Amino acid sequence: MAETTDLLARIGSDAATRPPRVAIVHYWLVGIAGGEQVVRSLLNIYPQADVFTLIADPDVARKLCGDRKVGTSYLQKIPGATKMHRKLLPLMPGALENLDLSGYDLVISSESGPAKGVLVPLGAKHICYCHTPMRYLWDQFPEYRRESGALVRWMMSALIGRLRMWDFQSAARVDAFVANSHHVARRIAQYYRREAAVIAPPVDVDKFHLADAVEDYYLITGRHVGYKRIDLAIDACERLGRRLVITGTGPDTDSLKRRSGRNTLFVGQCSFAELKDYYAKARAFLMPGEEDFGIAPVEAMASGRPVLAFARGGALDTVIDGTSGILFDEQSADGLCDAILRFEAGSARFEPKAIRAHASGFSRARFEADFKAFVDRQC
16 A cells, blocks of 8 residues: 555646556567566556557466456457567557557556557656567567568568657657666667666566486577577587487477487477476576576576576676576587586586575566566656
8 A cells, every 4th residue: 555655646636536547568468478477577566557468369368467358459350460460560559559548647568569659648657668679670670571471571671760760759758768687778778769777577486496416418498599599509519419408499490400419309398397397407508599688597597507608688687607607708609518518617616506596586576576666766
């Protein structure tokens, strides 16, 4: 109740006679990953909040939001929208600006796909939690265009300038930005010319456990896409004769399998219980790609396992070199081989309980306390 009173006192006299109305705007609800875990925590902080999104899979929305009604844009009416949502990017600015947020005192947007472009009422506060500026419009635009069909490719080529301008202008309407890592804060400054506070996203660290004994394999998890650089993990482990376990699937699975040898095991999609065991029993977790934050390495550390990470992006916020893992500067198989050999030469100094204690600093409770305190200061 103290939080409600505090917020009321700051938002204005019109809101002072009623509880503040909070809207949470997420880009789309078609699966549950790191971005959706942030929404889950926002609903813990503001249980009376309403949720809005461009497109929602009903099952995903129900699992994340319970019985709460989720407002969607007119893109929801397009047949197959939940399957081809990324291809609808040229239509999203108009769809966002048509979401009706009248009457809300606080709007929190969760941005990776477009969300911050909503139009908020006069006098309302708009806080954007930014997982990353939209890569489809900026650094990954060539890849997005290449993978799209002919019509979307033509539209994106014709509209990219306008979409980037809209993205930049919509950032100017945000009252305050929060980035999920210092790496993302720098990208916000680069693309939007805005400063951002940094609050790491929530990780359910308490759901992971230490193993009684470690087995002889290295681990990499996640979707099989190019920026993860799973190819480097395969090349390094095959070259050194080390066992590598790869979970998950993705568009690059077949090419990665063709690249691998007898030391590499693809286990595909696995249950959460199986994933926890893979984390806990691995010699170390490999992170050769550059991540905006990187939930998986924190989950590995919550399991007491060191992380061997490329020294760029979110890894610089999560991995303490020599304590919770090893950072390497060269993003190549040679660089990862060197990190593996350095790790093996000094593996005795990595204490599982200390690594897990470090990971506890990224808990869900920590995120919720820090984010609420930030919003209260802004309002």
